[in-house]
Amino acid sequence: MPHLQLEGITLGYGRALVIDALSLQVRPGELVTILGANGAGKTTLLNGVAGLIPVRSGRVLLDGEDLTGLEAERLVERGVVLVPERRELFGSLSVETNLRLGAYRQKAASAKTLERVYSLFPILAERRRQLAATLSGGEQQMLALGRALMASPRLLMLDEPSVGLAPKIMREILEVIGQLRNEGLTILLIEQNARLALSLADRGYVMEIGRLVLEGPSSSLIDDPRLSQAYLGGATDYAAAKASAYAD
Helix, strand or coil, X not given: CCCEEEEEEEEEECCEEEEEEEEEEECCCCEEEEECCCCCCHHHHHHHHCCCCCCCEEEEEECCEEXXXXXXXXXXXXXXXXXXXXXXXXXXCEHHHHHHHCCCCXXXXXXXXXXXXXXXXHHHXXXXXXXXXXXXXXXXXXXXXXXHHHCCCCEEEEECCCCCCCHHHHHHHHHHHHHHHHCCCEEEEECCCHHHHHHHCCEEXXXXXXXXXXXXXXXXXXXXHHHHXXXXXXXXXXXXXXXXXXXX
């Protein structure tokens, strides 16, 4: 049975339809990446799965349980956790308080979970009393990922975790993501750097203007010319459609 199964889901903003009848699967313990140009609908897809925008039609299943229509906090209780591109940290709170807030829906959150996060990101342990807003961009990304892990995810979704990071920090974060996959955590990853994402992932899907146009094992996608084509088109048409939805 797939761990995550999307059955013909449709998502949008206002009158703009962004994703129409999209279906995909993520098997237990897989790292699956979703690739495509800016504006293809990748972030919208993750937001829909996470309950941040309503699913207009179709179903979201986790281990066969229909989670369609559940509010975001209820999905977190069931282990569906998103690390958003903009991190959404509480800048005026300490590193450790941010981490503990990640576990606020987990009745059995333990010191062991916190120490696990600190073992993955030792710099956070050093800065545990520092305000989140004073961290570097890379440290903030580590904190966002660590906060997600505090929720004991069954499905971890990552939206552009390497964006804007120095190469050294980017490698450190991607190594942790790879380690989590090797430990059996199921991960759904959006990453603009296609080669980087495919070097980590088991399988990939390629999106273009709200639909899937290509899928397969990472090894077969990495040199597929259709992947390059997907990055060259679609964003302008999507942006125009979304703008028109708010024009009235």
